[in-house]
Amino acid sequence: MATDENKNSNLHNEDYEYDTLTNDRLIKGHNYDGIRELDNALPPWWVWLFYITIAFAIIYSIRLFVFNADDLVQAKEFNKEMADYHAKHAKSDNADANFTVALLTDDASLAEGEKTWVSICAACHLKDGGGLVGPNMTDDYWIHGNTVDDLYKVVTDGVIEKGMLSYKQQLSDKQRLEVVSYILEKLHGTTPANPKAPQGDKY
Amino acid sequence: MELQKFTYDNKLSKLFLYATVTWGAIGLLVGLTAAFELIFPSWNAGLPWLTFSRIRPLHTNAAIFAFVGNAIFLAVYYSTPRLLKTPMYSKLLGNIHFWGWQLIIVAAAITLPLGFTQSKEYAELEWPIDIAVALVWVVFGINLIGTLIKRRIKHIYVAIWFYIATWVTVAVLYITNNMALPVSAMKSYSVYAGVQDALVQWWYGHNAVAFFLTTPFLGLMYYFIPKASNRPVYSYKLSIIHFWALIFLYIWAGPHHLLYSALPDWAQALGVVFSIMLLAPSWGGMINGLLTLRGAWDKVREDPILKMFVVGVTAYGMSTFEGPMLSLKTVNALSHFTDWTIAHVHIGTLGWNGMLTFGMIYWLMPRLFNTKLYSVKMANIHFWLATTGMLFFSIPLYFAGFTQSLMWKEFTDAGALAYPNFLDTVTQILPMYAMRAFGGSLYYIGFILFIVNVWKTAAAGKFVRYEEDSAPSLEKAPSHGHENWHRRLEGMPVKFTVAALIVILIGGMVEIIPMILVKSNVPTISAVQPYTPLELEGRDIYVREGCYLCHSQQIRPFRSEVERYGEYSKAGESVYDHPFQFGSKRTGPDLAREGVKTLPNYKPNSWHYNHMLDPQSLNPESVMPPYPWIIHNDLDVSTLASKIKTMQTLGVPYPEGYADGQAMKDLEKQASEIAQNLKDAGIDVSSKKEIIALIAYMQRLGTDIYKDGNPEQYSSK
Numbered sequence: 001m002a003t004d005e006n007k008n009s010n011l012h013n014e015d016y017e018y019d020t021l022t023n024d025r026l027i028k029g030h031n032y033d034g035i036r037e038l039d040n041a042l043p044p045w046w047v048w049l050f051y052i053t054i055a056f057a058i059i060y061s062i063r064l065f066v067f068n069a070d071d072l073v074q075a076k077e078f079n080k081e082m083a084d085y086h087a088k089h090a091k092s093d094n095a096d097a098n099f100t101v102a103l104l105t106d107d108a109s110l111a112e113g114e115k116t117w118v119s120i121c122a123a124c125h126l127k128d129g130g131g132l133v134g135p136n137m138t139d140d141y142w143i144h145g146n147t148v149d150d151l152y153k154v155v156t157d158g159v160i161e162k163g164m165l166s167y168k169q170q171l172s173d174k175q176r177l178e179v180v181s182y183i184l185e186k187l188h189g190t191t192p193a194n195p196k197a198p199q200g201d202k203y
Numbered sequence: 204m205e206l207q208k209f210t211y212d213n214k215l216s217k218l219f220l221y222a223t224v225t226w227g228a229i230g231l232l233v234g235l236t237a238a239f240e241l242i243f244p245s246w247n248a249g250l251p252w253l254t255f256s257r258i259r260p261l262h263t264n265a266a267i268f269a270f271v272g273n274a275i276f277l278a279v280y281y282s283t284p285r286l287l288k289t290p291m292y293s294k295l296l297g298n299i300h301f302w303g304w305q306l307i308i309v310a311a312a313i314t315l316p317l318g319f320t321q322s323k324e325y326a327e328l329e330w331p332i333d334i335a336v337a338l339v340w341v342v343f344g345i346n347l348i349g350t351l352i353k354r355r356i357k358h359i360y361v362a363i364w365f366y367i368a369t370w371v372t373v374a375v376l377y378i379t380n381n382m383a384l385p386v387s388a389m390k391s392y393s394v395y396a397g398v399q400d401a402l403v404q405w406w407y408g409h410n411a412v413a414f415f416l417t418t419p420f421l422g423l424m425y426y427f428i429p430k431a432s433n434r435p436v437y438s439y440k441l442s443i444i445h446f447w448a449l450i451f452l453y454i455w456a457g458p459h460h461l462l463y464s465a466l467p468d469w470a471q472a473l474g475v476v477f478s479i480m481l482l483a484p485s486w487g488g489m490i491n492g493l494l495t496l497r498g499a500w501d502k503v504r505e506d507p508i509l510k511m512f513v514v515g516v517t518a519y520g521m522s523t524f525e526g527p528m529l530s531l532k533t534v535n536a537l538s539h540f541t542d543w544t545i546a547h548v549h550i551g552t553l554g555w556n557g558m559l560t561f562g563m564i565y566w567l568m569p570r571l572f573n574t575k576l577y578s579v580k581m582a583n584i585h586f587w588l589a590t591t592g593m594l595f596f597s598i599p600l601y602f603a604g605f606t607q608s609l610m611w612k613e614f615t616d617a618g619a620l621a622y623p624n625f626l627d628t629v630t631q632i633l634p635m636y637a638m639r640a641f642g643g644s645l646y647y648i649g650f651i652l653f654i655v656n657v658w659k660t661a662a663a664g665k666f667v668r669y670e671e672d673s674a675p676s677l678e679k680a681p682s683h684g685h686e687n688w689h690r691r692l693e694g695m696p697v698k699f700t701v702a703a704l705i706v707i708l709i710g711g712m713v714e715i716i717p718m719i720l721v722k723s724n725v726p727t728i729s730a731v732q733p734y735t736p737l738e739l740e741g742r743d744i745y746v747r748e749g750c751y752l753c754h755s756q757q758i759r760p761f762r763s764e765v766e767r768y769g770e771y772s773k774a775g776e777s778v779y780d781h782p783f784q785f786g787s788k789r790t791g792p793d794l795a796r797e798g799v800k801t802l803p804n805y806k807p808n809s810w811h812y813n814h815m816l817d818p819q820s821l822n823p824e825s826v827m828p829p830y831p832w833i834i835h836n837d838l839d840v841s842t843l844a845s846k847i848k849t850m851q852t853l854g855v856p857y858p859e860g861y862a863d864g865q866a867m868k869d870l871e872k873q874a875s876e877i878a879q880n881l882k883d884a885g886i887d888v889s890s891k892k893e894i895i896a897l898i899a900y901m902q903r904l905g906t907d908i909y910k911d912g913n914p915e916q917y918s919s920k
Binding site for chain 1: 430463469475487627
């Protein structure tokens with residue numbers, strides 16, 4: 001250790017020696033397997049950092065426990081997020097009063113239909129429509145009919161006993177029509193990788 | 204002054220050193236395998252015990268308790284006798300400690316891949332192994348405190364303070380969190396349920412980080428950095444303040460793992476504010492480590508050992524800055540359940556624990572074997588591989604975390620989820636998973652160089668088993684008249700231990716006791732009923748396979764989650780969940796409401812059957828591994844009665860005498876209904892297979908509060 005020699009010790013308290021490299025005070029008697037300790041004070045910025053975090057904790061606690069602040073009470077936060085959403089989208093909910101079930105053929109609707117297909121229907125009917133849990137949608141065999149109205153009814157009400165769910169709650173009228181149109185316009189007639197055996201009647 | 208002669212025995216140091224290197228090699232390799240399985244899900248080769256969800260707990264347990272654990276014991280067994288000028292108290296206890304710990308690790312390495320698990324993170328080991336851990340820990344404690352009593356140095360050094368805090372706190376944490384009732388020889392149910400179990404678990408989980416990965420390594424730092432740099436510790440005052448502040452504050456911070464969960468606001472808030480207050484005490488350790496190197500920076504440029512210490516301590520500073528930030532609700536809303544957390548912990552483990560361990564062992568090898576390190580150049584290459592490997596590991600995972608979280612939360616202009624298909628958010632981040640695996644590989648190559656260097660150094664030198672030293676006896680040690688209270692406490696190690704114990708008990712008691720005793724913390728929901736016997740068996744399969752490691756069961760109160768998964772999770776819903784299954788990471792979607800037929804995630808029974816058998820047949824891009832054995836295995840119902848009875852003991856209201864007969868009848872009835880339903884869908888499967896039970900459990904999830912179609916009635920207004 002570079003600590004034993006200390007020419008300036010007479011200037012200071014007998015309890016200290018000096019570190020020759022930094023000139024900081026070493027505490028006499030603190031020697032652990034040759035490890036010495038300096039008597040440096042806590043860095044002021046560190047002390048302030050500590051005070052600031054303690055102040056944060058106090059303010060945070062008062063805001064939550066005393067004032068029930070809107071941004072700290074979990075239920076209030078959630079209710080506000082939902083209320084904001086409903087306020088913003090209130091109008092559009094009743095916008096489709098003149099909705100009718102008729103095949104859509106425009107690219108935008110079919111693209112939307114594909115999105116729904118991939119995110120929901122593909123889980124059972126596969127992305128390419130070949131069928132696995134649900135029937136093959138690409139062949140000419142249909143269990144519940146092959147018209148837009150037939151398919152729309154299946155998607156809307158489901159066929160619960162066979163595992164097909166009702167999507168009345170999850171998908172809007174428009175979304176259901178889009179995906180049905182996608183099936184009839186795009187999927188039907190294609191050749192999937194592993195087509196499921198035909199089910200239902202040939203149309 | 205008369206000097207007493209004594210001898211240090213380096214045998215246990217050597218053994219712990221070899222164990223550290225060996226288990227490190229295995230634990231890191233398991234982690235690397237898991238990283239590759241996330242990109243190539245078929246890497247499990249159809250083997251249950253090689254599947255991601257079985258080996259992920261093996262990786263975490265091996266990294267924490269085997270690699271870091273043995274490194275801790277190496278540091279303690281080497282430095283404590285030298286700091287106290289006495290040999291360790293008992294060679295016998297030391298040997299029991301060493302061999303007992305290695306046997307526990309072997310038991311963990313066998314049982315975890317076989318699916319014996321309590322499903323509580325870093326506390327997965329089943330009850331017989333837990334008892335062994337507790338016993339070995341007591342042996343370690345007796346040996347440590349015995350050494351303190353026999354010491355020849357009056358005052359205990361800061362490194363020892365941290366060892367003491369480690370010992371008392373880990374004992375309290377481990378025993379409290381692992382309280383469970385055995386069902387059979389290798390199966391138990393946590394005595395806590397649902398949100399209470401979650402609180403106890405994350406009080407433990409967070410403080411496993413604090414008192415297993417942090418405090419013993421601060422002790423290690425306080426010994427090996429001054430020794431390796433030959434410099435005095437920067438500030439004794441800082442040591443005192445940051446030690447007590449750290450151990451007092453840390454124990455409160457656990458609830459930050461449960462922000463925006465069903466945990467009450469008051470408990471979440473304690474997690475937030477105490478995590479924020481931890482920043483300065485943590486950085487106190489970093490400052491004292493780095494500033495100890497003042498005057499030695501020229502050496503740092505050349506010496507790979509000091510370089511590793513500097514990067515390790517800097518990584519500690521980074522992750523202890525990030526930790527409080529992640530505890531802020533706004534940040535946590537984004538980070539939780541993503542790879543951000545994985546990146547964060549690996550800065551801590553690869554950086555802080557890894558680098559300090561490597562530096563310590565490179566420093567010890569020449570001293571234990573009385574020779575020079577085989578290759579300083581190789582150690583330098585290891586340093587660079589480890590540093591760049593850590594960055595290549597973490598930075599892509601940070602991006603993966605932000606990216607996926609933002610995709611989960613993104614809405615279209617019409618207010619619908621922009622990415623309703625969860626899988627889209629997974630395929631988006633797969634390239635980042637590949638980069639993470641590359642970073643992990645770099646780190647591992649560095650580790651191989653480390654093994655070679657240790658091996659060659661040991662081969663070139665001769666092991667120095669005994670080292671002579673001398674010191675005056677404790678009674679004759681010079682004492683200063685004017686000692687302050689802390690200096691006096693440093694001279695009384697048993698009182699010091701008691702003081703540390705009191706300080707660490709406060710936070711845990713204030714959080715856990717009211718959570719368990721005050722009823723309003725978990726409002727009762729009468730619609731929530733116990734699991735049927737078949738569902739309970741299915742749940743145990745879910746636990747065995749480690750489904751919770753990739754699928755959460757906790758829907759947070761955000762519109763983005765409610766739209767995707769359904770009504771947010773309530774505390775009253777998991778009151779029969781011994782143990783809880785909230786999960787901490789969503790590599791796949793949340794399953795809290797998997798069984799609710801009116802929600803987007805619902806799938807028919809036949810879908811689950813096909814999905815377990817071959818997930819890629821339904822979703823070609825899925826990274827879920829196949830679980831064909833669940834299809835083929837017969838369900839083992841031999842412990843059903845014991846399971847029901849254990850649940851009754853824990854307060855789950857099954858009818859009296861239900862376990863004796865009726866439970867089995869109900870199980871068989873429900874199983875044949877599901878088998879019939881699958882048959883109707885064209886799948887012919889026996890009702891006695893495990894898949895039937897697992898489907899029963901999955902279809903039950905989250906359904907109770909949807910029974911009358913009005914789940915919103917349980918939300919606070």
